[in-house]
Amino acid sequence: MEFETLAIHAGQEPDPNNGAVMTPIYQTSTFAQDEVGKPRQGYEYSRTKNPTRLALENCLAALEGGAYGLAFSSGMAATDTVLRLVDGGAHVMAGNDVYGGTFRLFDKVLRRYGLSFDFVDTTDPEVVADSLTPQTRLVWLETPTNPMLSITDIQAAAEIIHAHSNHPLLVVDNTFATPYLQNPLQLGADIVVHSTTKYLGGHSDVVGGAVVVKEKDIFDKLAFLQNAVGAVPGPMDCFLILRGIKTLPLRMDRHADNAASLADFLAGHPKVSRVMYPFHRGHPQLSVAKKQMRNGGGMISFIMKDGRDAAVKVAGATKLFTLAESLGGVESLIEVPAAMTHLSTAGSQLAIDPGLIRLSVGIENKNDLLKDLEQALGKA
Numbered sequence: 001m002e003f004e005t006l007a008i009h010a011g012q013e014p015d016p017n018n019g020a021v022m023t024p025i026y027q028t029s030t031f032a033q034d035e036v037g038k039p040r041q042g043y044e045y046s047r048t049k050n051p052t053r054l055a056l057e058n059c060l061a062a063l064e065g066g067a068y069g070l071a072f073s074s075g076m077a078a079t080d081t082v083l084r085l086v087d088g089g090a091h092v093m094a095g096n097d098v099y100g101g102t103f104r105l106f107d108k109v110l111r112r113y114g115l116s117f118d119f120v121d122t123t124d125p126e127v128v129a130d131s132l133t134p135q136t137r138l139v140w141l142e143t144p145t146n147p148m149l150s151i152t153d154i155q156a157a158a159e160i161i162h163a164h165s166n167h168p169l170l171v172v173d174n175t176f177a178t179p180y181l182q183n184p185l186q187l188g189a190d191i192v193v194h195s196t197t198k199y200l201g202g203h204s205d206v207v208g209g210a211v212v213v214k215e216k217d218i219f220d221k222l223a224f225l226q227n228a229v230g231a232v233p234g235p236m237d238c239f240l241i242l243r244g245i246k247t248l249p250l251r252m253d254r255h256a257d258n259a260a261s262l263a264d265f266l267a268g269h270p271k272v273s274r275v276m277y278p279f280h281r282g283h284p285q286l287s288v289a290k291k292q293m294r295n296g297g298g299m300i301s302f303i304m305k306d307g308r309d310a311a312v313k314v315a316g317a318t319k320l321f322t323l324a325e326s327l328g329g330v331e332s333l334i335e336v337p338a339a340m341t342h343l344s345t346a347g348s349q350l351a352i353d354p355g356l357i358r359l360s361v362g363i364e365n366k367n368d369l370l371k372d373l374e375q376a377l378g379k380a
């Protein structure tokens with residue numbers, strides 16, 4: 001079946017007991033057992049397995065073209081659980097422009113447990129090849145990145161990484177692209193991670209995370225960790241994400257259509273020095289983006305010629321774009337990463353240009369969005 005159909009039906013069937021069309025919210029922590037040690041359909045305790053969560057997990061697996069999905073209470077919980085696949089002493093290579101919270105988890109938390117990290121420019125396959133060490137057990141890629149929107153060729157990276165004698169795991173954070181735009185497992189990745197808080201949920205009303213894999217042995221290890229560590233989402237949150245996913249393809253097409261127009265507008269504006277949008281003609285990895293993504297997505301970053309003060313003025317002057325962190329909802333958001341979402345990277349090699357503004361372009365009317373940006377830029 002095609003993506004649009006899977007988004008609505010995968011993992012979900014009318015309830016066999018009463019025909020409920022929407023997946024019920026199984027708001028229960030435990031399940032009655034018919035005999036000692038004989039749970040019905042494997043359900044015994046909701047940290048281990050819950051029917052609403054299972055519907056979401058199976059839906060996510062289908063959308064990514066994987067075999068198994070796992071849902072978590074946040075994107076960071078998903079990331080943390082994946083990193084527990086490798087033992088202390090291992091080396092992890094990561095992109096030098098990963099999400100600020102991912103950098104913080106790696107640098108400030110996991111280093112203390114004996115993992116070592118290198119943050120490198122994964123957009124260059126030669127750098128990827130040169131950065132693998134005999135201790136490398138996992139490679140963490142994000143593409144497009146947050147907030148620079150740089151693109152890594154997933155297939156090229158996968159070939160290099162899988163040729164390495166250690167067989168490090170290749171993990172791709174696919175939050176920005178969503179499974180509608182890009183399927184890293186098909187391009188050679190072993191594991192896909194999502195913050196379902198963003199486009200998958202799509203309505204800025206839930207925090208969640210997910211992991212999708214194709215191999216049974218990796219799934220078994222992750223399912224063990226999911227239960228042993230316990231960072232699982234509640235059934236209501238799973239329901240909200242399932243519901244959001246039903247309109248994902250429609251929303252992503254509209255996000256991308258709006259964003260492409262805004263990127264053109266910004267590129268021609270005299271107060272803007274640089275625009276970053278994956279499908280924009282000036283993007284340094286445009287051909288890779290077009291090869292592995294269906295459209296350019298809904299995120300735009302741009303740099304104000306006059307730096308931080310101008311960026312702060314613009315972000316404070318929009319009326320329709322709400323000044324807020326996060327992204328991927330139906331409504332448009334604006335933020336200044338160096339002072340907000342990416343504050344944790346200040347002073348590090350991942351520090352962001354203080355004049356950079358990030359837009360999460362919503363699905364409102366394009367002309368209203370253009371007018372709002374135009375008046376806000378006029379105040380900088």
Ligand SMILES: *Cc1c(COP(=O)(O)O)cnc(C)c1O
Nearest residue numbers: 074075076099146175195197208
């Ligand atoms: C938001 C985000 C995360 C973290 O997800 P949470 O749900 O906020 O924990 C990870 N990666 C990317 C690319 C993100 O945008």
